[in-house]
Amino acid sequence: MSNMEKLRFYFEFPFVRYAFIVGILIALCSSLLGVTLVLKRFSFIGDGLSHVAFGAMSLSATLPVMIKKNALAWSGDEKLSPRMQSVVNWFGNLNDMYIVLPVTLICAILLLRTGQNTKIKGDAAVAMLSVCALAIGYLLMNRYPSRANISGDVCSTLFGSTSIITLKPEDVRLCIILSSVVLLTFILFYNKIFAVTFDENFIKAAGVKANAYNLLIAVITALIIVLAMNLVGSLLISALIIFPALSAMRVFKSFRAVIICSAAISVLCAAFGIIASILYSTPVGSTIVAADLAVFILFSIMSAFTRRVRK
Amino acid sequence: MSAQMICRNASLGYEDGIVAENLDFTINKGDYLCILGENGSGKSTLIKAILGLKQQISGEIEWCGDVKKNEVGYLPQQTVVQKDFPASVREIVRSGCLAKCGLRPFYSKEEKELAENTMKQLEIDKLAKRCYRELSGGQQQRVLLARALCATRKMLLLDEPVTGLDPKAQLELYKLIAKLNREGITIIMVSHDIFSAVKYASHILHIGGKKQLFFGKTQDYAKSSTGKLFIGTEMIENE
Ligand SMILES: Nc1ncnc2c1ncn2[C@@H]1O[C@H](COP(=O)(O)OP(=O)(O)O)[C@@H](O)[C@H]1O
Numbered sequence A: 001m002s003n004m005e006k007l008r009f010y011f012e013f014p015f016v017r018y019a020f021i022v023g024i025l026i027a028l029c030s031s032l033l034g035v036t037l038v039l040k041r042f043s044f045i046g047d048g049l050s051h052v053a054f055g056a057m058s059l060s061a062t063l064p065v066m067i068k069k070n071a072l073a074w075s076g077d078e079k080l081s082p083r084m085q086s087v088v089n090w091f092g093n094l095n096d097m098y099i100v101l102p103v104t105l106i107c108a109i110l111l112l113r114t115g116q117n118t119k120i121k122g123d124a125a126v127a128m129l130s131v132c133a134l135a136i137g138y139l140l141m142n143r144y145p146s147r148a149n150i151s152g153d154v155c156s157t158l159f160g161s162t163s164i165i166t167l168k169p170e171d172v173r174l175c176i177i178l179s180s181v182v183l184l185t186f187i188l189f190y191n192k193i194f195a196v197t198f199d200e201n202f203i204k205a206a207g208v209k210a211n212a213y214n215l216l217i218a219v220i221t222a223l224i225i226v227l228a229m230n231l232v233g234s235l236l237i238s239a240l241i242i243f244p245a246l247s248a249m250r251v252f253k254s255f256r257a258v259i260i261c262s263a264a265i266s267v268l269c270a271a272f273g274i275i276a277s278i279l280y281s282t283p284v285g286s287t288i289v290a291a292d293l294a295v296f297i298l299f300s301i302m303s304a305f306t307r308r309v310r311k
Numbered sequence B: 001m002s003a004q005m006i007c008r009n010a011s012l013g014y015e016d017g018i019v020a021e022n023l024d025f026t027i028n029k030g031d032y033l034c035i036l037g038e039n040g041s042g043k044s045t046l047i048k049a050i051l052g053l054k055q056q057i058s059g060e061i062e063w064c065g066d067v068k069k070n071e072v073g074y075l076p077q078q079t080v081v082q083k084d085f086p087a088s089v090r091e092i093v094r095s096g097c098l099a100k101c102g103l104r105p106f107y108s109k110e111e112k113e114l115a116e117n118t119m120k121q122l123e124i125d126k127l128a129k130r131c132y133r134e135l136s137g138g139q140q141q142r143v144l145l146a147r148a149l150c151a152t153r154k155m156l157l158l159d160e161p162v163t164g165l166d167p168k169a170q171l172e173l174y175k176l177i178a179k180l181n182r183e184g185i186t187i188i189m190v191s192h193d194i195f196s197a198v199k200y201a202s203h204i205l206h207i208g209g210k211k212q213l214f215f216g217k218t219q220d221y222a223k224s225s226t227g228k229l230f231i232g233t234e235m236i237e238n239e
């Protein structure tokens, strides 16, 4: 089969098309916010939150088993009571998002607060939270294995290698809604986001509620990270957020150009990564990140070159 | 003369201690106040307290007359973030209009015009498309000044605006600020440079040893013991 035929064959399947749509949307959203996060020296928040999201994901995956085991141990019976069984089923059928999203949102807001507090420095708080979330997540998965293949489960949550192919139409719908919310918010608050990123104190002095916009940025960041869990897994999210922004900042000089370029890079790399991963059956997340890295190196060389020429 | 801001017996500090106490001064419309003091004497902290970015420990800072608390233009001491920030001059100057926008998502035509006119006034209109981080120090300060002027025409707070500039750019910036002051804008400026302070400012506030050493008219400063002491030592150091 030629590559073209292979692609056509794969794109017949709805789940491949879903993966493609979701991948592009997530790449677009994360790159938009990435510029702000990098410039605000917040890029680690993305990292920390993605680990929190991993912890929450593990919690959500193990919750039915946890409840079942503990209920059995408490009552001492062989079988669950019907009431208990229905609780377990309810949690089993619950979409992971409904647990992961609130937990990550709360942590995003908390992290932003500690960033302003001097007691625990922002970066230390992020590191603490992210390590704890990873450890507890892994602990839960070991203690209450929901499936036989624990390391496979952990691996897919960390690297997102399979989850994007198993998207249900419901996931896709949620993803489209959430990313539209992110995009719309970003466009409507573009000028405000620029100003809080460039100089928070100035706009506070001029009477703008900068903290409200900081909160907004934290909330959108949490949304994007939860979305991106599906695509690249929680270890590689930072790459999706940081790389396109860094690449664009090498070459472009106005905020708007950087944002547009970063979005373009991110979308192209995501499309390329997904297609390449289909053709060469590589893991989706790592392929996209590898493409982002390649662009970053290319842009760095380009900017070094133009700088020398100008001198 | 109408008072715009009164600082009564204010004490400033952080968790680890007091930085300056018993600050008492009044700013009237059209004043040019220069805040003098050594590094670490709490000048920037005072500016932040005036702006409401940092709560004072005790005492009060009262706004009166035509200026409200959050209606001042602020020129911050340069921060690390700004130095490598990709932004065009126009984008930065326009962001001064943000407070006028409220919840409206985009700048109106008048706001865009205000930004263009302010850039013309400060003679940076030719730089509008240039990247902020590639400008000279003096040009960067003009950009930030233009942004502050877009936010307000009543009061400007400038934290060490001339630090790091070459003498020519320093002189130009001093002249520009003096011109804005003559047009009726109240100026509060932090500075190291006693001579320029005495030359341009109408009032001096000198902080040192955690206290207010002097507050009053510039003519009186030169006659006061603090003034004599500091102007004297500066002269000896300069010789
Ligand atoms: N965020 C902070 N937390 C704790 N102490 C601070 C902080 N910022 C400044 N200080 C301390 O307050 C004092 C005054 O600082 P500052 O107002 O920046 O001085 P100046 O601007 O006059 O050079 C210094 O001793 C400094 O160490």
Ligand SMILES: [Mg+2]
Residues within 6 Å of the ligand: B043, B044, B077, B159, B160
């Ligand atoms: Mg200072």
